[in-house]
Structures are given as C-alpha cells and as structure tokens.
Amino acid sequence: MKSIRVAFVLFLSVAGLAQGPAPQSSAPSLKVTYLRCGSLYDGKSDTARANVTVRVSGEKIDAVGQETPPTGAEVIDLSREVCLPGLIDTHTHVLLQGDITAADYDVQLLKQSTPYRTILATVNARRALEYGFTTIRDLETEGAGYADVDLRKAITVGVIPGPRMKVAGRAMDVTGAYPLLGYSWELKVPKGVQEVDGADGGRKAVREQISNGVDWIKVYSDRSYFVRPDGVLDDVPTFTLDELRAIVDEAHRERRRVASHAAALNGVHNSVEAGVNSIEHGMYISDADLATMKAKGIYYVPTLFVGEYVAEGRATEGNKVWVDMIKIHEDTFRRALKAGVEIAFGTDAGGFDWKIDPAKEFSVMVKYGMTPAQALRAANMTAAELLEMQNQVGSIEAGKYADIVAVPGDPMRDIGQLEKVDFVMKGGTVYRQGGVAPHAVAVP
C-alpha cells in the first residue's frame, strides 16, 4: 500500500514538471489545412450547405463555417465538389478476395498462407480507404487467425494506409457447421472460424479472443437455408439460445459488442433473444423480431448488394435458394425500414471482389425504399453509433477526426455519386485527390 502511494506521488510530480514550463507547447505546431467545399453535407442535417470552409488542425476538424483562409494558408480547393463525412462500412472482410463459390473459399484457406493473405489484405485496406471508407468494422478473418489485429495496428501507427478498423478476429461457430467442410474425415483441414461448443466454451472463447486483441465478437447463428411453402426463409440454428446468451453476456461484461451472422428465422430469433448488438444479413426477420430489435436497440446490417452479386454464381452451383432469397431480403428490408429499426451500412466486401466498389450497396438500399439521405446516414452517424465511435467520426463537426470525402455531384439527387469518390482525407491526411486512380496495385 505504502509503496503504491509513493509511486503515485512521484508520478504526479514528474507529470507536473513535464507540463509546467510549456503548458501549450504542442498546440501551435499542429498543421492547419483549409478545405473549400462547393457544398457540404455534415452528417447531421439532410440539407447541403453551400460554400463551406472546413478548418483542419492536425488530425481533427477545428471549425466548419464561412471563414476565409488567411493569406499563405494551405487550401485544398473542392469548390466544384460535394463534401461528406468519411463513409463507414460496418461489414467487411479484408482478408478475403471474394468467395462466390465454395471452391473460391477453399482455395484461399488451403493454398494461401496467412502471411500471403495478410499481404493481399493490406491492398484491400488501401482500396477501402480510396473508395472513401475511412472506417470499417472487419467481421472476421475467415481462417487467417488474428491477422486483422496486426493490420489494425499497422494502420494505426501509419505503416500502411487504410481505414480506421474495428476487428472481430476469428469469429465463432459450433463444431461442424462452418467451412472447410466435406473433406475426408482422415484429413485435418483449416476452419474459417473458431469452433466453440457449450456455454462455458463460449465464455472461454470470448475471453481468449479479447485477450488476442479483438474489438468485436462475431458469431454465426444459422446455416443451411431453405424457403418454406409459406415464403419464410428457414434455417438450421447453430448455437443454442443458452450458448448465445453466455457469449453475449461474457462479451458485454468485458465491454465488447456482438455481431451475429443471422440470415433466417431461427438464427435471427435466437440472436435477438440473446441480446446481440447487430444482426448481419437478416434476409428473413419476422415482424415480431423486428419489433424486439427496435425495442432493444439492435442494429440491422442488411448487406444487400452481395446477395444479388453472389446469387447467380451460387445458383449455377445448384443452390437456387440464393436467388429466391433476394426477394425475401428486399421484403425484409422494407419491413425493417417501416418498423423503424436502426439500419447500418454494411457490404460484406471481400465476400465479393475488392475490385468492385462496395459503395454499390447505396444504390440497392435506395432501390429497396430508402431515401438517399437515409442511405447516407446509415453509413455516417448510424454506423458510427453502432461502432460506439459517434464522438469521433460520422459527421463533419469541430472536435471530430478530419475524415472527409468528396464526390463530383449531389448524392441526394443521384446516390450513384457515392461510387465516384475522388477525394479522401482521413485524420487530416489526404489519401486520394483528383484523378488519381484507386487501388493502383493490381492483385490477381
């Protein structure tokens, strides 16, 4: 006890000395940049403001207004552009290069080492940023261990360019439910998840993953989908309700949130009952479960575009259910919108090729009934709130990180403009400007 007290006093005096002589020594050295925006959506209001100047000091936004930059100041001219808060994708897989068919997936886990996959992931992270996604929640590495924790670290310290990352590590499913599957029982093949069974096993896995550096816990709650005669998308639930409850309770106890891959009836119901924080995909959600989601504040991350994109490939493989699911998904999305459930933007990028701009998701959201303003908000403040980053990102206002993108036209008139991001600033650093093409590195 005594030694602790001495140490504490010593610390205080050292800190006092360090701060004493030059109390504001660091403030004047911050680099100041002015962005001159033709118009600006700040992420708070659905109306654009014309001729706005954003003052960026260091990595933060300092002021948003009509200020005329002083002579000699560094000014970035975006006067013919529309400025927006940096986009947030809450469902990505930077360690995947597309897995339309089972074979695509197996090849990556069997023929590519984790170091090689991580090298490819650095390119995907850069692509995500250059598309305009300044923050992502990467929802599991698909067999690449905790490589996402290392990626997050390399980006945070500035070794490689990439978005701010929240990561989920290995994710969890029950024994025998997740690829690789179908190989000889004599072979030990890699798995795309950590296999976890029982409530105690769930708690242990949560503790282990957190100790290895994950921000989020991801669970797979269902599989093996089929459309019932009454049109309901049914499934085989993976975890029991008891197991899910234990995982959620342990994660929340350790101040982590839980994302649940739940595409259909039982997986969604169990996840909602267990109190997860987000339902991923949710192709079918009953009206009763939508009401519970609204009441409990559970977010819906629909990932619409990937469904359309993979359906054809999977149907060719004999899984016609993926085509039927598109209609069911649209209907669920429309009901969720009507029920007032919080919908956050997420794409499953990596499930489709990173050469495709994940911002295509916006157009599908609008096609299925959102206004452009609602779709944009899903990728700004709503996504920031899901990630508990609402005080750091999601809007352009003083005190937040200077994560700002620009597009040539008004996205409220043409949502496709969000696929034309041509300026990207993250934390006050410019990563893309003008005609410089994104993802210049070609990856096979």
Ligand SMILES: [Zn+2]
């Ligand atoms: Zn996914």
